[in-house]
Amino acid sequence: MRRNKKYLAQEYIGFDDRKFMIGGIFIIAFVLFPVFSGMDLATYYKHALAEVPEGFILSTFFWLFYRYVTIRLRKKFPKIEDTKKRVIKLLLLMLIVSPIIGKLLTGVTHLFIELFGMSDCVHMGFVREIIVTYFLSFSVLATYEAIYFFVKYKEALQEKERLQTAHVQSELDNLRNQINPHFLFNSLNTLMNLIPKDSDRAVSYLGKLSKFYRYSVGKHEESLVPLSDELENAKLYGALLAERFGDNITIEIQDVDSNAKVVPLSLQLMIENAVKHNVVSKNKPLHILVKYNPETDYVYIKNNLQIKIQQVSSTGVGLANITKRYSYFTDKEVIVEKSETEFRVGIPLIYKSTISNTQDA
Numbered sequence: 001m002r003r004n005k006k007y008l009a010q011e012y013i014g015f016d017d018r019k020f021m022i023g024g025i026f027i028i029a030f031v032l033f034p035v036f037s038g039m040d041l042a043t044y045y046k047h048a049l050a051e052v053p054e055g056f057i058l059s060t061f062f063w064l065f066y067r068y069v070t071i072r073l074r075k076k077f078p079k080i081e082d083t084k085k086r087v088i089k090l091l092l093l094m095l096i097v098s099p100i101i102g103k104l105l106t107g108v109t110h111l112f113i114e115l116f117g118m119s120d121c122v123h124m125g126f127v128r129e130i131i132v133t134y135f136l137s138f139s140v141l142a143t144y145e146a147i148y149f150f151v152k153y154k155e156a157l158q159e160k161e162r163l164q165t166a167h168v169q170s171e172l173d174n175l176r177n178q179i180n181p182h183f184l185f186n187s188l189n190t191l192m193n194l195i196p197k198d199s200d201r202a203v204s205y206l207g208k209l210s211k212f213y214r215y216s217v218g219k220h221e222e223s224l225v226p227l228s229d230e231l232e233n234a235k236l237y238g239a240l241l242a243e244r245f246g247d248n249i250t251i252e253i254q255d256v257d258s259n260a261k262v263v264p265l266s267l268q269l270m271i272e273n274a275v276k277h278n279v280v281s282k283n284k285p286l287h288i289l290v291k292y293n294p295e296t297d298y299v300y301i302k303n304n305l306q307i308k309i310q311q312v313s314s315t316g317v318g319l320a321n322i323t324k325r326y327s328y329f330t331d332k333e334v335i336v337e338k339s340e341t342e343f344r345v346g347i348p349l350i351y352k353s354t355i356s357n358t359q360d361a
Contacts, residue, residue, distance in 0.1 A: 102133030
């Protein structure tokens with residue numbers, strides 16, 4: 001049972017406040033109480049046997065009382081949108097109850113101290129007592145609300161980051177699952193044709209196919225990958241397509257010396273889209289160019305436009321998926337340009353210093 005109570009207290013307080021509570025009570029009782037009571041140090045030390053117990057009793061009671069009230073109200077109004085309602089109730093309670101409790105505690109404390117003859121009590125006066133009780137109450141309430149707000153804000157940031165990471169991973173998994181099944185079928189068909197004709201080429205082709213799928217599956221825990229890795233994977237993919245289409249397709253991929261990153265499978269998918277939506281034949285060869293532009297800091301994938309008369313079915317996952325995933329990491333947008341003769345997609349390069357503020361918000 002103690003575990004459950006402790007857990008509930010921490011849940012509604014926001015942290016384990018036992019040490020904090022002890023330290024806070026002592027600070028208020030021995031430092032702030034004499035200051036706000038209006039006594040100078042000489043007077044305070046002269047009447048220390050009376051004033052120290054009084055300050056300690058008031059500080060302890062107010063702290064425990066408003067801690068209890070805070071927990072009860074947070075249980076009743078747990079939602080973030082209920083914060084205003086909860087704080088208003090706390091303030092109203094403080095305005096009404098604190099002077100009454102303070103007066104009763106002060107009176108009882110003075111009575112016991114005088115009965116035991118410990119020391120003469122210094123009477124602060126009604127106005128001063130009201131100020132001290134409001135100060136004690138507000139100090140406890142404001143401290144707990146400020147810490148609770150900070151804890152919840154931090155949790156909200158962590159939850160947002162977790163959900164964002166999960167969303168990005170989900171988008172990547174979705175994209176990976178959408179890798180054209182026809183590509184695998186065509187690749188196996190190409191392999192079957194190569195085996196009886198040229199076993200060495202068949203082995204080489206199988207090795208490239210294996211590396212390509214190993215890369216696609218192996219990046220499942222990464223939201224961003226080095227540009228160099230993505231370029232190498234695009235070259236593998238291009239080599240597989242070249243084996244299938246021969247001279248009907250030309251894929252030129254420029255090497256880039258950069259420490260930038262891109263989202264996984266982005267270049268490969270753009271090449272796949274070009275093949276998927278355009279005629280690839282001897283009479284109409286398809287030319288694909290992957291090139292880096294240092295002026296814009298984009299990698300462009302462009303191809304000559306020769307749209308198929310009968311369009312293949314499209315899931316719409318490809319370009320939309322990449323555009324959405326990029327929005328999580330940078331404010332730079334994926335560029336899509338289309339003319340009568342050319343289709344071009346610009347992929348922004350990502351550096352640590354340019355990661356979007358959406359991750360920190």
